Amino acid sequence: MTATFGHTELPPEQADALRRAVRLAWVTIGFLLVGVTVVYLVMGSSQAMKAAWAEDLLSFIPPISFLVAVHLARRRPTVGHPYGYHRSVGVGHLVAAAALLTMGSFLVLDSGSGLLAAEHPPVGVMHLGDHVFWAGWPMIGAMVVTGVPPVFLGRAKMPLARTLHDRVLYADADMNKADWMTALGSVVGILGIGAGLWWADSAAALFISVSILRDGITNLRVAGRALMDARATTVEGDRPHPLLQRVDAHLRSLPWVAEAGSRVRDEGHVFHVEAFVVPRGGRVPGLDDLVAARESTIALDWKIQDLVVIPVDQLPAELLPGVEAAAGEHG
Amino acid sequence: MRATGGLLLAAGLLAGCSGPFPADPDGTLERVTGGVLRVGVTANEPWTATEPGGDPSGLEVDLASEFAATLDAEVEWTVGSEEDLIGRLEQAELDLVVGGFTGKSPWGAQAALTTPYTTVPDEHGRPEPHVMAAPLGENAFLVRLETFLLERHRDVLP
Numbered sequence: 001m002t003a004t005f006g007h008t009e010l011p012p013e014q015a016d017a018l019r020r021a022v023r024l025a026w027v028t029i030g031f032l033l034v035g036v037t038v039v040y041l042v043m044g045s046s047q048a049m050k051a052a053w054a055e056d057l058l059s060f061i062p063p064i065s066f067l068v069a070v071h072l073a074r075r076r077p078t079v080g081h082p083y084g085y086h087r088s089v090g091v092g093h094l095v096a097a098a099a100l101l102t103m104g105s106f107l108v109l110d111s112g113s114g115l116l117a118a119e120h121p122p123v124g125v126m127h128l129g130d131h132v133f134w135a136g137w138p139m140i141g142a143m144v145v146t147g148v149p150p151v152f153l154g155r156a157k158m159p160l161a162r163t164l165h166d167r168v169l170y171a172d173a174d175m176n177k178a179d180w181m182t183a184l185g186s187v188v189g190i191l192g193i194g195a196g197l198w199w200a201d202s203a204a205a206l207f208i209s210v211s212i213l214r215d216g217i218t219n220l221r222v223a224g225r226a227l228m229d230a231r232a233t234t235v236e237g238d239r240p241h242p243l244l245q246r247v248d249a250h251l252r253s254l255p256w257v258a259e260a261g262s263r264v265r266d267e268g269h270v271f272h273v274e275a276f277v278v279p280r281g282g283r284v285p286g287l288d289d290l291v292a293a294r295e296s297t298i299a300l301d302w303k304i305q306d307l308v309v310i311p312v313d314q315l316p317a318e319l320l321p322g323v324e325a326a327a328g329e330h331g
Numbered sequence: 332m333r334a335t336g337g338l339l340l341a342a343g344l345l346a347g348c349s350g351p352f353p354a355d356p357d358g359t360l361e362r363v364t365g366g367v368l369r370v371g372v373t374a375n376e377p378w379t380a381t382e383p384g385g386d387p388s389g390l391e392v393d394l395a396s397e398f399a400a401t402l403d404a405e406v407e408w409t410v411g412s413e414e415d416l417i418g419r420l421e422q423a424e425l426d427l428v429v430g431g432f433t434g435k436s437p438w439g440a441q442a443a444l445t446t447p448y449t450t451v452p453d454e455h456g457r458p459e460p461h462v463m464a465a466p467l468g469e470n471a472f473l474v475r476l477e478t479f480l481l482e483r484h485r486d487v488l489p
Contacts, residue, residue: 045439120356120468122443125477132481134353134474196354198468 005073005269006084008305017163022070024160025063025169028153028176032060035146042138045121047114047205048189049139051107052182055212056146059179061099062172065092069168073269083306089268090227092168097219100175104213111205120198123190136190143190147183150176162235165269165303167226170235171219178215182208232266243271243301250300251277251309254293256285261315261323273297273307276315285311353470359426360402360472368399368426371409371416375431378461381410391429391463394448398427398479417441420466427465427476434460443467448480 003015010018036056043049072088075081126135154176161170185204192200222237232241244264251260254277262275275297279285285293294309315323355361372379372387379389386392387408399406409416409425417438419425428442433453436444447460463480465473 045443120466122465122467122473123353123470124443124446124473125481127446127481132478134470136353193468193470194353196356196470198356 003074004076006086006305007076008270008302011302014164014302017160018070021157021160021164021166021169022067024153024157025066025172028063028150028172029060031149031153032056032063038142039146042126042135042142044123044135044139046123046139046186046190046193046201047111047119047121048186048201048208049143051111051205051208051212052143052146052186054103054107055179055182055208058099058103058212059150059175061096062168062175065096066166066168066172068092069268070166083267083272084270086267086270087227089166089168090223093171093219093223094227096168096171097216097223099216100212101216101220104209104216107209108206108213111202111209115199115202115206118198119202121193121201123193134194136194139190140187143183143186147180150179154179165235165266167222167235167237167268171215171222175215178211181211226266226268229265232264232271241266241271243303246300247273247275247297247304250297251275251293254289254296256280256283256289257293259315261320263320267306269303270305271303273304274319275307275309276312276320277309278314279311282313351471353474355469355471357423357466357469359466359469360475363399363402363404363426363472365403366405367407368395368402368404369407369409369424370395370399371411371419371425371428371430373411373413373416373428373430378431379429391431394480395427395429395463397483398476401479402475413438417464420464423466425466426472427463429463432462432464434462436462436464438464441467443469443473445473445480446477 003010003018036053039049039053039056043053069088069092072085075085077084123134123136123139125132126138127133154173157169157173157176161167161173185208189201189204192204225237232244233239234241241264244262247262247264248260251257251262256279257277258280259278260275262273264271264273277285277293290309290311294307297309298304298307317323351360372381372392374381377389378391379387380392381387387410396406409419411419413430416425416428416430420428421441432438432444434444434447438444442464443466444462444464447462450458450460453459463476465476
């Protein structure tokens, strides 16, 4: 069976990455199920534990949105969806980001008010049979057990997210990698309660909530930008995707092309390219030239499939912002 | 990375703290030991009973007296309504409130409800865990009390 995103057939490297990413998503969900159960059983009345538990619950959203988005993105374009279903990635990312933002704000208010009201969290004892011990110890144990594996999951997912150009997977990997901070924050909070510092727990919870809130804001910004057809960027969202330059350079290198400019949007996984070319000497290019130009550009990268080549007499500045400035510099 | 360093430092400092673990922010256990245990009692038979002019009685009153004895402490009884006593517990005017509280008690945000020291069927035959109310966050005291309740009286019946 060949793996596809819409009508894009994935090269072996991407197909393999997709298989592994899907498997990792299921592993993550299985691990989270165990994690939320364990933390729920021991969390008691610690604010920091509650915040960590909420973060664990939220961590279900990215792997689930990834699985749903990938499932949808595989569909071929239809009459009703001529651009395919790639945007499901953007929608999944936006949903995950909005969930993070909401929960982060809620937790910041909750732990902040706990700090202001000087709430003193009680942590008593637990018993297993005749064994009586301070309930803080199993909490710390649960945090260590649930805090370490996500770091490895995150590290395994990160390169796959780059290979697949998948932002939901990237956000998920990023959150997994940060999970150990949450766990350590909770441990510090519990040890603080043990040391008689009532504020340590709320302060640790506040620290965790602020990091959740920050994750939400960052992801919301990147997801929103992608959905608003921003210029295609790398999966981290911090710089223009290098493929943009390569498309223009490739078209310019064709013997019959004098000038080329394109606009590229990120549909999620794959790019959608509108390339404008100015033929040399105003000569109308032959049909063969146009077909060859299109096919050779598509061959540049698996992410390029949906491509239109439009011959024009000069690059349209209203469709390609920045073209005029660049031309002015040259002249 | 600076946040990480801060957290590790905090963890190290906390782990290095000497003294009892967990500790009381307001030192309840230290004050009560060899001193006075201030217990609030609200009548709820058969767990607690009060009579004007006399000392309170009942299973939980006996438990509280026994707990005070393990700390070499005198007991100072205060009789009142549930709301009044829980209010005083929050103001740190009392160290312990007994009155047949159950695990379903609505005072969880105002007081540290102990781990159940016994579970008996309620009037509908459903198991009902019985607890006491200690000050919030005084964890050395809470751990001492709960350990006492669990080790000596896990299966007490009224």
